[in-house]
Amino acid sequence: MPIIQWYPGHIAKAERQLKEQLNRVDVVLEVIDARIPLASHHPDVPQWIGSKPRILVINRVDMISESARKDWLAWFKAQGENPYFTDAKQGKGVKAIEKAAQETGISINQRRSDRGMLSRPVRAVVIGFPNVGKSALINRLLGRKVVESARRAGVTRQLKWVRISDHIQLLDAPGVIPIKLHNQKDAIKLAICEDIGEAAYDNQQIAAALIDLLVELNYEEIFLSRYQLDPIEITGEQYIHTLGNNRYKGDKERAAMQLLNDFRKGLMGELSLEFPP
Numbered sequence: 161m162p163i164i165q166w167y168p169g170h171i172a173k174a175e176r177q178l179k180e181q182l183n184r185v186d187v188v189l190e191v192i193d194a195r196i197p198l199a200s201h202h203p204d205v206p207q208w209i210g211s212k213p214r215i216l217v218i219n220r221v222d223m224i225s226e227s228a229r230k231d232w233l234a235w236f237k238a239q240g241e242n243p244y245f246t247d248a249k250q251g252k253g254v255k256a257i258e259k260a261a262q263e264t265g266i267s268i269n270q271r272r273s274d275r276g277m278l279s280r281p282v283r284a285v286v287i288g289f290p291n292v293g294k295s296a297l298i299n300r301l302l303g304r305k306v307v308e309s310a311r312r313a314g315v316t317r318q319l320k321w322v323r324i325s326d327h328i329q330l331l332d333a334p335g336v337i338p339i340k341l342h343n344q345k346d347a348i349k350l351a352i353c354e355d356i357g358e359a360a361y362d363n364q365q366i367a368a369a370l371i372d373l374l375v376e377l378n379y380e381e382i383f384l385s386r387y388q389l390d391p392i393e394i395t396g397e398q399y400i401h402t403l404g405n406n407r408y409k410g411d412k413e414r415a416a417m418q419l420l421n422d423f424r425k426g427l428m429g430e431l432s433l434e435f436p437p
């Protein structure tokens with residue numbers, strides 16, 4: 161049985177909503193997670209948006225190291241992409257995105273006027289997996305809070321245009337990319353980073369997967385200093401079991417939540433879970 165469960169009905173509905181939003185816009189801002197830029201990019205996005213311009217936003221840049229940021233920048237450039245790194249929580253890097261959207265608007269309006277059409281503000285939508293920071297980005301672009309930004313995945317609903325400037329209009333409801341199950345490994349990374357609804361997985365399994373992954377990536381020193389427990393000779397599952405016994409009177413769920421929260425809040429340090437291939 162897969163660790164991550166997702167319901168076909170939900171996927172179909174979310175996909176329909178997303179396509180409807182995409183139909184209405186000229187430019188797409190795709191937000192991915194800096195800790196997992198590959199797993200948080202949906203492979204079908206290019207096909208969904210067709211020839212529309214796309215601005216790639218790598219959010220949560222505050223959660224990875226500067227050297228990881230540079231490596232990803234070089235890698236994406238080599239793929240012909242021009243990524244923008246943001247910390248949407250603090251508002252870092254957001255001005256550059258506004259400028260990029262505005263520039264796409266200029267070329268769109270140039271084409272309109274070449275065809276004898278009136279110019280109009282460029283229409284944009286922010287899309288991405290649940291909880292990657294879409295609402296935080298929208299609020300930063302607007303310079304005020306219109307969209308609820310919360311730590312829980314899947315908070316955003318309904319559709320409305322909001323004005324960013326004379327040149328840009330934005331759909332205030334972000335497009336949520338549904339998670340399909342064709343890649344369990346990516347789905348696990350999304351769950352670890354909380355870029356997927358909590359109902360879809362089991363905390364203890366995901367926490368165990370986090371430990372196994374961090375050990376695989378040679379981050380094991382963090383564990384000794386933070387939890388006084390070495391993960392090297394044991395599995396992630398055994399680690400949670402032991403941590404639960406040592407600290408929480410045998411409560412494995414609390415141990416799992418502690419580990420996941422520490423990681424998600426960045427308390428374990430700047431930890432990339434993926435590196436350029």
Ligand SMILES: Nc1nc2c(ncn2[C@@H]2O[C@H](COP(=O)(O)OP(=O)(O)OP(=O)(O)O)[C@@H](O)[C@H]2O)c(=O)[nH]1
Nearest residue numbers: 220247248291292293294295296309310314315316
């Ligand atoms: N550290 C850090 N946290 C961020 C950043 N951007 C967003 N967050 C936090 O991540 C959580 C999710 O952000 P949201 O903006 O609600 O994410 P969303 O993509 O709109 O989520 P849904 O509406 O559920 O799809 C919130 O707790 C934000 O404060 C960032 O760049 N860095």
